[in-house]
Amino acid sequence: MNPQQFYRILVIVNGAIPGLMLAWDATQGHLGANSVNQALHVTGMLSLVFLFFSLLMTPLRWATGWSGWIAFRRALGLYGFFYSLIHLAIYVGFDRALNVASTLHEIWTRTFLQVGTAALLLMVPLAVTSTNPMIRRLGQKRWRLLHRAAYVVAALGVLHYFLLVKSDVRQPLAFAAVLAVLFGIRYGRRFMEPQVFTRTAVKIDP
Amino acid sequence: MDDIPEIPEREITPPEVYYNRRSWMRAGLAVGSVLATASLYRWFNPYGKVELAPTGITPLALQKPLDSEAALLARGWRVDEPSTAERRILGYNNFYEFTTSKYDVAKAAADFKTDGWKVIVDGLVSKPRSFTIDELHALSQPQERVYRMRCVEAWSMVIPWAGLPLAHLLEAVEPTADAKYVAFETLLDPIRMPGQQHAVLDWPYVEGLRLDEAMHPLTLLATGLYRKPLPPQDGAPVRLVVPWKYGFKGIKSIVRITLVADQPQTSWNHYASKQYGFYANVNPDVDHPRWSQATEQRIGEPGRRNTLLFNGYEEQVAGLYSGMDLRTNF
Numbered sequence: 001m002n003p004q005q006f007y008r009i010l011v012i013v014n015g016a017i018p019g020l021m022l023a024w025d026a027t028q029g030h031l032g033a034n035s036v037n038q039a040l041h042v043t044g045m046l047s048l049v050f051l052f053f054s055l056l057m058t059p060l061r062w063a064t065g066w067s068g069w070i071a072f073r074r075a076l077g078l079y080g081f082f083y084s085l086i087h088l089a090i091y092v093g094f095d096r097a098l099n100v101a102s103t104l105h106e107i108w109t110r111t112f113l114q115v116g117t118a119a120l121l122l123m124v125p126l127a128v129t130s131t132n133p134m135i136r137r138l139g140q141k142r143w144r145l146l147h148r149a150a151y152v153v154a155a156l157g158v159l160h161y162f163l164l165v166k167s168d169v170r171q172p173l174a175f176a177a178v179l180a181v182l183f184g185i186r187y188g189r190r191f192m193e194p195q196v197f198t199r200t201a202v203k204i205d206p
Numbered sequence: 207m208d209d210i211p212e213i214p215e216r217e218i219t220p221p222e223v224y225y226n227r228r229s230w231m232r233a234g235l236a237v238g239s240v241l242a243t244a245s246l247y248r249w250f251n252p253y254g255k256v257e258l259a260p261t262g263i264t265p266l267a268l269q270k271p272l273d274s275e276a277a278l279l280a281r282g283w284r285v286d287e288p289s290t291a292e293r294r295i296l297g298y299n300n301f302y303e304f305t306t307s308k309y310d311v312a313k314a315a316a317d318f319k320t321d322g323w324k325v326i327v328d329g330l331v332s333k334p335r336s337f338t339i340d341e342l343h344a345l346s347q348p349q350e351r352v353y354r355m356r357c358v359e360a361w362s363m364v365i366p367w368a369g370l371p372l373a374h375l376l377e378a379v380e381p382t383a384d385a386k387y388v389a390f391e392t393l394l395d396p397i398r399m400p401g402q403q404h405a406v407l408d409w410p411y412v413e414g415l416r417l418d419e420a421m422h423p424l425t426l427l428a429t430g431l432y433r434k435p436l437p438p439q440d441g442a443p444v445r446l447v448v449p450w451k452y453g454f455k456g457i458k459s460i461v462r463i464t465l466v467a468d469q470p471q472t473s474w475n476h477y478a479s480k481q482y483g484f485y486a487n488v489n490p491d492v493d494h495p496r497w498s499q500a501t502e503q504r505i506g507e508p509g510r511r512n513t514l515l516f517n518g519y520e521e522q523v524a525g526l527y528s529g530m531d532l533r534t535n536f
Contacts, residue, residue, distance in 0.1 A: 006232055010235065010236060010239055013236070013239075013240065014239055014240060014243040017240060017243040017244055017247060018243070018247045021244060021247050021248070021251075022251075025251070030253055032297065032298065032309050033294040033297055033298035033308075033309075033505045033506070034298060034308075034361055034503060034505060036503060037361070037503070038309075042251060045250075095503075095510075097501075097509055097510050102498075102500075105498075106497070106498060109493075110496055110497060111496070112496060163496070164496065166359075167302075167306075167406045167407060167477055167478075168302070168306035168404075168406045170404075170406075
């Protein structure tokens with residue numbers, strides 16, 4: 001096993017740890033007074049965090065010059081998708097007590113649920129096209145274009161969170177700020193580089 | 207090459223040892239990273255470590271119930287459903303004056319001292335005055351009331367409160383004929399209530415009732431919980447309990463009660479008037495704009511309960527709202 005493969009397995013193993021601990025806490029009755037709500041909150045957060053990690057890999061490659069980061073992106077993005085599926089399953093199974101009519105009615109009438117559902121649906125094509133054969137079939141260029149939607153998914157996820165809190169919006173705003181930075185790094189780079197070049201090239205003598 | 211000492215053959219690590227060391231390093235890295243992830247998860251999602259039911263607290267001297275259980279049940283002073291466990295009530299609170307995280311209020315409020323607390327009662331009354339907690343108890347010996355508590359966030363509890371009917375206090379100060387509403391105010395002290403350092407709401411928290419709602423026999427000025435003095439996280443030393451309304455009407459740590467002529471401003475209504483009404487009567491048919499109010503999560507129970515009109519107190523309070531459109535006056 002080469003180091004790259006080993007690190008990738010580490011990422012996959014570590015991504016499962018929060019889910020396993022959540023499941024363990026649930027069986028032990030350690031999710032507090034409102035366990036369904038707590039499980040919803042934790043899985044929603046995990047989904048956002050893993051999505052953000054997946055978006056962080058490209059800036060990390062730029063910052064460190066090590067291209068190995070990109071090999072973790074798929075696993076991180078898929079964990080984001082995986083935790084959002086668990087999130088939905090808990091909502092339907094426990095919050096709506098498996099009542100499909102009530103679930104659909106809620107999704108139909110509540111903006112924050114429409115936004116969350118849109119994020120989840122948008123992740124499906126990204127997850128489906130995450131395999132190597134699919135990347136080859138689509139071609140690098142088209143695949144990259146499609147997977148820019150990951151930024152849209154993250155933005156919808158943050159909006160979903162923002163819309164559901166009652167009045168303390170500090171945490172969703174913090175997520176929004178981090179996303180803005182990630183987005184800024186990604187799309188600001190092409191404008192930044194000439195500036196850096198100019199600054200080093202022009203010497204001003206006093 | 208003269209200055210580089212030659213490495214003798216015997217000092218070169220043999221390949222089996224070299225690869226063995228690499229696998230040890232990998233094992234260390236794997237275990238280390240898993241431990242780090244697990245610790246990080248636990249740091250964000252801790253077990254409740256706070257001692258939730260403090261011992262050595264003198265129980266409140268409660269009035270002996272004058273009626274049979276059946277009579278109390280008919281009056282709405284008892285509930286025919288099991289009470290929520292004390293540790294659940296003490297560990298899951300909405301009290302933004304301390305923190306907006308429900309699981310963390312108990313810890314954040316643990317050091318809140320209420321010695322020398324006074325409640326000022328003024329406004330349109332003939333005999334304005336202030337009350338210590340002992341004076342409130344002297345006015346009317348605390349009695350136990352077991353009420354349903356329905357939060358606007360669609361969860362609920364059954365809580366054994368202790369306290370005096372608000373009507374007893376209001377009668378003592380004699381409201382004038384102009385008094386139509388009662389306004390309540392929470393302590394404003396960002397040092398003792400650190401949540402007030404953040405503008406998540408306009409501080410201090412204020413609430414209000416129509417005078418007839420305030421005088422209703424179910425409306426309680428609670429000073430106790432589970433037959434002990436009210437703990438900080440639940441609104442020490444004195445709070446309002448209006449069991450047919452959403453929990454946010456139950457203003458905590460009250461310092462002022464003012465009788466007024468016009469409908470007073472209330473905190474959540476002021477924050478978002480389309481989402482939180484002045485009346486805030488529990489009603490399964492009137493949804494919050496962002497979620498359904500038809501069902502609720504009873505804390506400590508699996509599955510969901512159907513929410514009851516006026517939280518199950520329809521028989522006692524529906525008369526207060528006869529002829530009113532509950533959809534527009536939500």
